[in-house]
Amino acid sequence: MFYEPARQNHGLPHNPLKAIVAPRPIGWISTLTEDGIANLAPYSFFNLVSESPDIVMFSSAGLKDTARNARATGEFVCNLATLELIEAVNLTSKPIPSGESEFDLASLAQAPCRLVKPPRVAASPCALECIWIDTLDISDRHGDPTGRHVTFGEIIGVHIDERFIENGRVSTEKLHPLARNGYFDYSWVEAQRSVARPR
Secondary structure (H helix, E strand, C coil): CCCCCCCCCCCCCCCCHHHHCCCEECEEEEEECCCCCEEEEEECCEEEEECCCCEEEEEEECCCHHHHHHHHHCEEEEEECEHHHHHHHHHCCCCCCCCCCHHHHCCCCEECCCCCCCCEECCCCEEEEEEEEEEEEEECCCCCEEEEEEEEEEEEEEEECHHHEECCEECHHHHCEEEECCCCCEEECCCCCCCCCCC
């Protein structure tokens, strides 16, 4: 089959692109409201986009609480979503009033960060403390607004549970990082293969 996304419907019950561009890492982003209420939400449009400086991004449809909080306070935290936390990750995607906390909704303990004010998820084995850089309002190829917003932040602090460091390397396959596929499907890393780059 072939279809042009901007011109025609694919004819399938759900958008196939999310099943094709998969797996997508999940940014489990914690922020604080200006009133100090902890917010936590998963974003499957998330990734590390640069090193030196170390930059991450997450994208949302609509200017949601997380993006607004990050811009207003200048800080956010990326908590590693793992297989062991899949139920909590999914639960924190539930829309709740801005004055309530997803930490409470999912019965998740908070842990303090070192350099930023938003808390991290205590049960998550890794967390990235970030300073907000920019939030871009994305336009389509015609210059029309899309209602999509991409938030960028620079990583200034990294937490790693030392149980997952082996021989000087972080054991990704033991972390079981969670990723989104299409539809309501998730995947996770259980095994990996090393392939040296050609010289």
